[in-house]
Structures are given as C-alpha cells and as structure tokens.
Amino acid sequence: MIKVRIPTPLRPLTKGQGEVDAQAKSIAEMIDTLNIAHPGIKGRLCDDTGELRRFVNIYVNEEDIRFLKGKETSLKDGDEVSIVPAIAGG
Amino acid sequence: MAKMKALVCRECGKEYPTKAIHVCEMCFGPLEVKYNYEEIKKNISRKKIQDGPQSIWRYADLLPVEGPTFLGPHAGMTPLVRAKNLGAYLGLDELYIKNDTVNHPTLSFKDRVVAVAITRARELGFETIACASTGNLANSVAAHAAAAGMRAYVFIPGDLEAAKVLGNLIYKPNVVEVEGNYDDVNRLCSEIAGEYAWAFVNINVRPYYAEGSKTLAYETVEQLDWRTPDQVVIPMASGSLLTKIWKGLHEMKTLGLVDDVRTKINGAQAEGCSPISTAFKAGRDFFKPVKPKTIAKSLAIGNPADGYYALKATAESKGSMDMVSDDEVVEGIKLLAQTEGIFAETAGGVTIGVLQKLVKQGTIKKGDVTVAYITGNGLKTQEAVMDAVGKPHRIQPSLASFEKTFKMGKHGGGDA
Numbered sequence: 474m475i476k477v478r479i480p481t482p483l484r485p486l487t488k489g490q491g492e493v494d495a496q497a498k499s500i501a502e503m504i505d506t507l508n509i510a511h512p513g514i515k516g517r518l519c520d521d522t523g524e525l526r527r528f529v530n531i532y533v534n535e536e537d538i539r540f541l542k543g544k545e546t547s548l549k550d551g552d553e554v555s556i557v558p559a560i561a562g563g
Numbered sequence: 564m565a566k567m568k569a570l571v572c573r574e575c576g577k578e579y580p581t582k583a584i585h586v587c588e589m590c591f592g593p594l595e596v597k598y599n600y601e602e603i604k605k606n607i608s609r610k611k612i613q614d615g616p617q618s619i620w621r622y623a624d625l626l627p628v629e630g631p632t633f634l635g636p637h638a639g640m641t642p643l644v645r646a647k648n649l650g651a652y653l654g655l656d657e658l659y660i661k662n663d664t665v666n667h668p669t670l671s672f673k674d675r676v677v678a679v680a681i682t683r684a685r686e687l688g689f690e691t692i693a694c695a696s697t698g699n700l701a702n703s704v705a706a707h708a709a710a711a712g713m714r715a716y717v718f719i720p721g722d723l724e725a726a727k728v729l730g731n732l733i734y735k736p737n738v739v740e741v742e743g744n745y746d747d748v749n750r751l752c753s754e755i756a757g758e759y760a761w762a763f764v765n766i767n768v769r770p771y772y773a774e775g776s777k778t779l780a781y782e783t784v785e786q787l788d789w790r791t792p793d794q795v796v797i798p799m800a801s802g803s804l805l806t807k808i809w810k811g812l813h814e815m816k817t818l819g820l821v822d823d824v825r826t827k828i829n830g831a832q833a834e835g836c837s838p839i840s841t842a843f844k845a846g847r848d849f850f851k852p853v854k855p856k857t858i859a860k861s862l863a864i865g866n867p868a869d870g871y872y873a874l875k876a877t878a879e880s881k882g883s884m885d886m887v888s889d890d891e892v893v894e895g896i897k898l899l900a901q902t903e904g905i906f907a908e909t910a911g912g913v914t915i916g917v918l919q920k921l922v923k924q925g926t927i928k929k930g931d932v933t934v935a936y937i938t939g940n941g942l943k944t945q946e947a948v949m950d951a952v953g954k955p956h957r958i959q960p961s962l963a964s965f966e967k968t969f970k971m972g973k974h975g976g977g978d979a
Contacts, residue, residue, distance in 0.1 A: 481757045482588040491757065517589065527849070527871060528574070528591040532750060535743075537866065539852050555754060558586040560593040560868045561766045562695050562749035563773075563801020 475503060475548050478555040486511045495554075500531060501544040503554065518556070528559040566603050567627055570594040570770055573872075581627070583687050583767040593868075594770045596627040604818050609789060612781075612820075619675050619778040625814060626778075627771045628682045634711050635678025637667040639778050643786035643934070648902040649915075653922045657932045659792070660899070661783055663939070664907055668706045669730065670940035671699035671908075672804070676775035677764060681707045683771040684762035690714060691761040695752035697745050697800065697861045698727030699908075699939050704764060705734035716761065718748050723860060726943040744855060746866045776804045780811025783934055784821060791815075791826050793931040794882070796918045798910040798938055799830045799839050800862040802873030808936070809876040827882035829926070830873055831917035833859040833909075834886045839870045843884035848874055858889045858947045859909040861939055883926050887916030893951050895919070896941060906941035914938075 475495045479487050487493055493510070497503035508515035518529050524544075525531070531538045532555040538546045548554070569578040574592025585594050607624045615621030619639030623630055642662045650658035663672040677700065684692055693716040694704045701717035708715035715736035719728070720743060731738045741748045756766040764772045784791055791812055797805045809828050815821045832840040835857030842850040850870040855863035867873070877884055887895065895915035900906050907915070918935050921927045941948070958964040971977040 478754060480586075480753070482586050482591065485588070517591070526591050528586075528593065530750070530866070535747065535750070537746070537852060540854075555750065557750055557753045558591050559866070560586055560591075561753045561756075561769065562745070563765060563803045563864060563868050 474550060476553045477503065477507065478553070480556055480558055482558065483514060483517060483556065486514050486517070497548055499544070499548055500533070500538055500546050500554070503548060504544075530557045530559045531555070532557065565629070566599050566624065567629075568597045568599050571597040583684070583689070583762060585767050585769040596770055596774060598625075600814075600817055607818055607820070609785075609820060612785065619678060619775065619782075622778055622781045625781065625811075625818075626679055627774050628679060629686050632682075632685075633678070634682045634685060635674065635707050638674040638678040639666065640782060641666050643783060644903060644905065646903050646935075649899065652898070652902055653919060654929055655922060655927070655933055656930055659783075659787070659932075659934045660903060660905060661779060661934055661936045662905055663779070664905060664911070664937055664941065668710075669699070669702040670943065671703065672776070672779065672936075672938040673699045673703040674707075675778050676700075676772045677703040677707050679775035680762070680764035680768050680772035681711055681713070684764070684768055685711065685713075687762070687768075689760070689762035691716065691759075693752070693756075693761045693763045694718065694765055695745070695749045695763070696765075697863060698723050698730075698943070699861055700765065701738070702727060702730040702943075705731045705736040705738075708736055709734040718752050718755075720745050720748050720860075724944050724946050726945060730943065745864050746852070746855075749864075749866070773803050773807055776807035777811030777814065779804070779936060780808045781815065784812070784815055787932070787934075789821060790932065791821055791824050792934045793825065794827050794829060794921075794927045794933040796829045796831055796914050796921065796927075796933070796935045798862055798914045798936065799832050799867070799873055799884075800864040800910075801867045802830070802839055802869035804936070804938070805830050806869050806872045806876050809880060826880060828877050828880040829882045829917070829921055830877055830884040831914045832884070832886045833857040833862055833892055833913050834888050835859070836863045836865060837886040838865060839867055839873050840884040840886040842870070843874055843877060848878075850874070857892075858944075859892055859913050860944070861908060861910045862913060883921060885917045885920050887913060887920065891916040893948055896948055897951065899937070900941070905937060907937045908939035908941050908944040909947045910939050911937040911941070912947070
C-alpha cells in the first residue's frame with residue numbers, strides 16, 4: 474500500500490482527507506488509481522495530454538520525481554508520496 | 564470600490580476571494596492579486612507619492628492591504644546610489660546601486676515583502692506567522708513578528724551562515740532547522756501549511772507577500788526622477804523578485820506615472836544553482852530543478868516557484884540572464900565594497916558578477932542607464948569572504964612599530 478499526502482486544493486475531492494491510500498506500481502498508475510476512488514483528481518493533476526501540470530510537484534519519500542523517472546517512477550509497498558503545489562517559497 | 568478586486572489564477576483566470584490562499588484549485592496555477600486600476604488611477608499621482616511616508620507605504624495604493632494601519636512602517640526607501648567608481652571601472656556612464664543592504668529592520672529586501680505580508684496576515688485575523696527561508700526572510704519575519712507581538716515559526720535549512728541563524732534566535736521565534744536544503748524546507752512547509760491555520764508568508768500569504776517586491780521598481784523610478792532605467796540586473800532565487808520588478812514598472816505605465824517602459828530585465832544566478840539562467844541560455848521556457856551547491860545560499864533554490872514567469876518576463880523585456888562561479892561571487896562582493904563602499908552579501912556578489920559579464924558581452928552598453936539590485940547585507944554572510952580579505956596589520960603600540968610597518972616617509976602616505 475502507498476500512502477499519498479493530499480494538498481489542501483485537492484481535499485474537496487478526498488472528502489477532506491489529507492492522506493489517502495493507493496495500490497500502484499508507478500506514479501502514473503497511482504494517479505489513475507486515485508482517480509477511480511476520487512473522481513476528478515487526474516484532471517486536476519494532469520493536462521489534456523495526460524502530462525503533469527506545470528505547477529504540480531510530486532515527491533516519493535521526500536525526493537522530487539523529476540530527479541527520479543518522472544511519472545514512470547516506480548513505487549513499492551510502504552512508499553510515501555506527497556503531492557505539493559509548486560508555487561511556494563522564495 | 565476597494566482597490567483589490569479578487570485573487571485570480573495566472574494560468575486559467577479563475578477568481579477567488581482575497582483570503583489566505585495561493586493555489587488555484589482547478590489547475591494548481593499561482594494566484595495573484597487583481598487590482599482595480601481604474602479606481603487606483605483616480606487616487607494616485609507623483610505628488611501624492613512624494614508627499615507620503617519615507618517607506619514602502621508611500622505606495623500603499625499599489626499594495627494588497629486594506630490599511631490604514633501598516634506593520635513594518637519603516638521598510639523601504641533605501642538609497643539609490645550613483646555608482647560612479649564602479650561605473651567607471653566597468654565602462655558604464657550611468658550605473659546605480661539600489662542598496663537594500665540597509666533596509667529596515669533586518670538589512671535585506673525581505674523587509675519589504677514581510678511588511679506587506681504581516682500587515683495582510685493581521686488584516687486576515689492570523690495570530691501566528693511563519694515562513695520557509697534561506698535566511699534573510701526568516702530574519703525579517705522574526706523581527707516583524709516580535710514588533711507586532713505575533714507568534715512566529717521560521718524554517719531554515721541546516722547549513723545556514725552563523726549570522727543568519729543568530730539573526731533569528733535573537734528575536735525568539737520558534738527557529739526550526741531542517742536537515743536538508745531549502746527545497747526540502749519548502750516542501751515540508753507546504754505540507755505543514757496545509758495542516759495549521761498559520762500565515763505562511765511565502766506559502767498561503769504569498770499572493771500578498773510577493774507584491775511587496777514591486778516597491779523596488781517604484782522607488783527606483785521615483786529616485787531616477789520618474790525615469791525608467793534602460794537595464795536592470797536582479798538576483799534570482801525563486802524568480803519572484805524579478806517578475807515583480809517587471810510588473811511594478813508596467814503598473815507605473817498603466818497608472819500614467821511614467822510614459823513608457825523600455826527596461827530590459829536581466830536575471831543573475833550562481834553557477835552552483837542556476838536552473839533559471841540555464842534554461843534561458845538554452846532557449847527553453849521551462850527549467851529543470853537542480854540540487855544547489857553554491858556559497859550564494861540566499862539564492863540556493865533548486866526548484867524555483869517563479870522560474871517559469873521569470874523566463875517569460877526576461878524574454879518579453881528582451882533582457883538576458885547569466886550565471887557566475889563562486890570565485891566570481893567573492894570578487895563581485897569585493898569589487899562593490901572597494902569601489903562604492905557597500906558591503907553586500909553573496910547574492911550581491913552574484914548580481915555584480917553578472918553585471919560585469921553582461922557589460923563585457925556588450926549586452927549592457929556604455930550609455931545604458933543601469934540599476935543593479937543589491938538585496939542583502941555582507942555582515943550576514945561573512946563566511947563567504949573571510950579568507951579572501953587579508954588580515955589587519957598587527958603592531959606594537961609605538962610610533963616606531965607603526966612607521967616600520969607602513970614604511971612612512973617624512974610626509975607620510977606609505978603603504979604596508
């Protein structure tokens with residue numbers, strides 16, 4: 474099971490939950506899985522071509538997936554994923 | 564009608580109320596304050612600004628607060644120094660240094676943005692203020708919170724310069740040193756901000772906070788006797804400062820305070836953390852995040868929130884970007900100190916280093932009215948130059964010892 478931390482802007486889609494579980498082998502698969510349990514979430518994270526939106530950052534165990542394999546980054550049982558708005562800081 | 568109309572998403576245009584939110588629910592784009600410029604135009608004039616307080620609040624009509632009470636009443640209106648010596652050295656006829664090393668109260672440009680953020684946070688009813696910081700912001704939040712009697716949490720990376728750590732502790736906020744770099748701190752704070760009802764100045768209050776940087780553009784134009792510069796050189800960490808200076812210049816045109824804006828915007832980064840400059844040089848409109856490794860710690864943001872918009876503003880203005888090595892940063896700090904008597908922190912070394920590069924390349928020309936933004940004070944980053952400035956002459960308390968050391972002739976004037 475993967476633990477996914479949900480940022481405030483997406484919590485209306487997760488009934489207010491800040492953390493949800495997902496079963497997935499990659500980030501791409503995780504997004505699809507989340508979209509089944511919480512319809513609409515994929516449309517928020519990805520653009521019309523299915524690519525992650527410019528201002529969405531995703532981290533696996535605190536590492537930015539852009540330093541890993543992006544959406545193809547693999548996941549294993551016990552991993553923690555954070556979805557974080559890119560606009561912050563500075 | 565109020566000067567603030569709404570918060571609006573820069574990407575998809577969806578509007579939100581002017582509360583403590585920073586991200587569009589639909590597309591994750593950044594929210595920005597939408598002003599009622601028609602209304603502001605009726606109220607603003609050069610004379611009204613000039614008759615205002617000697618602080619950023621002379622531009623209150625253009626800042627996202629309701630007023631009339633402003634926290635951080637002394638921030639801004641720092642000197643615009645005509646840098647004749649440095650200009651002559653570089654071959655520029657009209658060079659200015661916007662000197663935020665002497666900003667009040669914590670000696671960096673962050674006093675501007677924090678004054679706006681804490682004023683807005685108070686207006687929105689917050690009692691606790693917080694930030695993710697590379698140092699200067701934390702210092703400013705801590706000081707402003709102390710003066711305002713607010714509880715504060717400042718989050719900093721674990722490897723900051725000693726003066727920037729002490730410069731928090733003295734005001735007694737909760738200083739949280741995170742084992743990691745700034746990007747780790749920032750991610751953690753984004754998650755913490757979702758859990759607590761705090762005003763995180765550069766997260767949920769960011770749409771207001773970031774607007775404070777516009778005052779650097781307003782002041783520059785006013786201090787140039789209502790002229791816009793031909794070229795500006797701006798250090799980039801998140802890229803926010805650069806985009807807001809660009810915005811501030813254009814607002815002055817919108818409001819009829821200046822006739823035209825032909826300013827070229829130039830961005831400066833250190834080689835060890837240059838995701839924005841690297842993208843610009845490669846002709847890309849997106850950046851790749853990096854793991855920072857540079858002495859310019861105040862600019863060490865590997866995942867810059869406004870990188871995309873900084874690239875856009877620079878391209879629109881037909882400006883440029885460049886980066887310098889850590890050695891060039893140290894040389895830049897020394898050059899500014901030894902020509903103009905201004906001791907800048909490492910970010911200032913980056914700005915001066917890149918300014919020098921842009922002049923050498925011919926990007927900035929002899930006759931261009933040029934402003935370099937020096938955003939922080941060198942006394943806070945002493946580690947960076949400690950080994951590059953020599954030692955004092957140590958002598959006995961006797962005339963003979965002095966004269967022996969300085970090889971004085973009869974009329975004095977010797978050098979050691």
